[in-house]
């Protein structure tokens with residue numbers, strides 16, 4: 072097998088590239104370098120700079136590298152930006168996927184793994200979200216991921232390739248400081264950013280119907296997430312495996328914002344009290360995965376806990392931002 076990883080120079084993609092090459096898989100990366108960083112990639116992984124919207128480039132890459140499987144992670148992923156620029160998000164996340172799937176079908180690639188998101192569920196009022204929980208995304212980002220899943224399944228069925236969609240919950244941490252998330256769009260880096268500026272962390276709402284009033288999420292270490300991709304890729308290659316698996320990737324454990332902020336205080340040694348602000352529009356009170364299907368179908372469960380996630384993220388933050 073040779074796997075094409077789109078978005079492979081990004082934060083999650085580079086972890087996937089590293090996990091897959093570390094396990095002996097052949098990998099080639101396509102990345103438009105809008106957020107990707109070439110230095111994140113292992114030296115022996117070829118990097119093609121370009122977009123999945125470029126049909127000619129895709130055709131060349133698939134042929135020249137004799138690609139037999141695709142892991143598609145290239146996407147725009149900021150919820151607020153997706154609300155402001157929906158057409159951009161549909162073009163980049165759905166349009167590019169259609170172009171890629173056409174190239175994949177034409178090249179005779181038989182395995183396709185798609186990076187989806189818990190955002191497809193919207194705000195379901197359930198204790199644990201299973202893959203059967205109805206999908207009702209509440210922003211264009213989540214819509215593009217759900218439409219992407221539909222497109223992947225339909226194309227797989229039409230052209231006879233096996234497909235898997237991984238619905239990531241809240242990703243954090245890094246396997247090595249140089250692979251860390253350099254964006255400041257999620258709670259862990261946002262709290263680090265506040266502390267580095269000598270400001271108190273902010274908690275967006277403490278009047279939710281949750282045990283401590285703050286939102287509950289299912290945080291997953293990016294190294295665990297990368298191993299889930301490897302497990303899913305291997306499963307796609309096993310003889311007799313049916314396609315179209317869609318599976319949650321989380322730990323199945325809820326952590327509140329307040330618990331996370333307290334842990335960050337312990338890890339960084341800066342435990343100053345948080346400021347409680349108003350609710351952030353669109354936030355679900357609770358989003359926690361059932362991790363049962365992943366355990367059964369992928370034979371994968373997360374092994375890294377919250378402290379390791381936060382500590383590794385902090386080492387990455389210190390490398391890139393000081394602090």
Ligand SMILES: O=c1ccn([C@@H]2O[C@H](COP(=O)(O)OP(=O)(O)O[C@H]3O[C@H](CO)[C@@H](O)[C@H](O)[C@H]3O)[C@@H](O)[C@H]2O)c(=O)[nH]1
Pocket residue numbers: 148149150188189190239240241242256257258259261262272273274275276286287288328351354358
């Ligand atoms: O300074 C901060 C930053 C965030 N939060 C809260 O922390 C929680 C987590 O927020 P965030 O890290 O922004 O993640 P989510 O809003 O849960 O969304 C993430 O996780 C989803 C999957 O579950 C993905 O779809 C999104 O792309 C990804 O941003 C939310 O309740 C926020 O209100 C704070 O209280 N203070």
